[in-house]
Amino acid sequence: MSTARYDVVGIGNAIVDVIARAEEDFLLGHGMHKGGMQLIDEPRAEAIYAAMGPAVEISGGSAANTIVGVASFGARAAFVGRVKADGLGRAFAHDIRAAGVGFTTPFAADGPSTGRCYILVTPDGERTMNTYLGAAQHLAPDDVDADLIAASTITYLEGYLWDPRNAKEAFRRAAALAHAAGRSVALSLSDAFCVDRWRDEFRELVRGGTVDVLFANEAELKSLYQTADFATAAAALREEARLAVVTRSERGCVVINSGGLEAVEAFPVERLVDTTGAGDLFAAGFLVGLARGAAHATAARLGALAAAEVIGHLGARPETSLKALAAQHGLG
């Protein structure tokens, strides 16, 4: 196995977040599941946008946020995902490159416009997401550059890739290429509703060894094993996964592997503004730790640190250098 050129390459739906504050009534009135991610078509996207309040546009996308976090830690990062050459697509490409991430997926020449996620942030800081995938649906197996995957220590995939048909094939190809090169594959389950759509396939990915490292939050884990009991779900996951991390918001996380379960604390948060990106940034820190060969508990602390930073402001990408923040906390 040759020396890695990247620590982590991420593959995901390339999305721009359109974020507005909203009251609980707005979610109810528009039939939204609070805290979840719903896929929407273009007419519904237009209707939600017309009804929602003044918004801020910030590049997002789950795996893309993670990869920007990886770069912010000073690790070498690349991203694969599809946007169109419209205003939002150019902003997405600018922002991810400006964050120091290698991004070379060509713009989609035709078809729908750049994907976007209408995110409504309620006064409690919770976010409710409505995603119009747009050009992200056109991510295809050919977009997965074999050399890039082979040259990356970890290939990181988001569960949301299971929604667009072609992206699923791109995911499978990337995992096969990574393993053929002796590299690792990590997956985030993304969202409890996404797990509900693809439960059997996700379990098979973990059980069959397509995925070496699994990220889930508590709701996703419970959805995966269809139980309301955390201990039951965690025990089932331990049977099937090589390495998994389950995040539990302010209760920190649990690292699960054949050695058992290890709980790691969260970082205190001064002011919770917007939970968007908490899971994405946790994954960033953990992946950086893994790529550096750190102990799992240390990797989990890096994850917790990054998550704490991102929920202190609007938007799902870090506003401060995670490398500097880690150094301040003796995790550099």
Added chain:
Amino acid sequence: MSTARYDVVGIGNAIVDVIARAEEDFLLGHGMHKGGMQLIDEPRAEAIYAAMGPAVEISGGSAANTIVGVASFGARAAFVGRVKADGLGRAFAHDIRAAGVGFTTPFAADGPSTGRCYILVTPDGERTMNTYLGAAQHLAPDDVDADLIAASTITYLEGYLWDPRNAKEAFRRAAALAHAAGRSVALSLSDAFCVDRWRDEFRELVRGGTVDVLFANEAELKSLYQTADFATAAAALREEARLAVVTRSERGCVVINSGGLEAVEAFPVERLVDTTGAGDLFAAGFLVGLARGAAHATAARLGALAAAEVIGHLGARPETSLKALAAQHGLG
């Protein structure tokens, strides 16, 4: 004079802000005047964007920010300004309407894309602006709806309108229509460099009575009268203006009229994040007070309150209801 349909109608350059954090070195390396606003052409806009960090897109424009602030206070507000029907233009139109502002200026059918301002926020919270006017340059006298102006208690204009040739004519037409209907005209000087470009014309607008209410910050006032001494400049302004308010950052403001000078305190700010919009939002509060017939000192407190809100977060438009905030502070 018939009953007003709007408290304030604003006319200004319709701009989307593209905001990124930057170090002082970046400003130096790109020949930018810290704290100022520079007009740039399209190639320079492209070059700055390519070099700057990951950005957030938020609707802006000086008078547009003010008008959104006016609406946030619960007053009736309208805006006139030109964007193109591209991604940024649609976002601008959405955001200002979603804020409760009447906005009916048609999209520019051709010509340059929607205007944008590349704003670099340094670690001290100061903002340095680079504006590509784009479609905003095509605001023309015909865009000024005579009925709208006649039906608004105050017509509010930004000094930046003096930069695009047609916009200047639109400004003159709006002021004439307002006065013909027995209404008031207010002007913000916008920026010390803008004053430097148009000093004589701005002084003539004030002296000749085209402008009834003048907003300036300390730097703009000193530039207007080409003196480094505040007292000298304030005395000169008192000779020429009917009513003027000079903002002095954390030192509050001074209201100037024939009765003399009255100092009004600033509101304390918990955490200074980004000064973008401080002057715009001060004007919003003051105009709301004026439209309600409040005492000048009360109007100035409303202005100070709105300015304090907007500098506590990124972006130049309020994130909380100014009406509720004013009520909390006994200014409702």
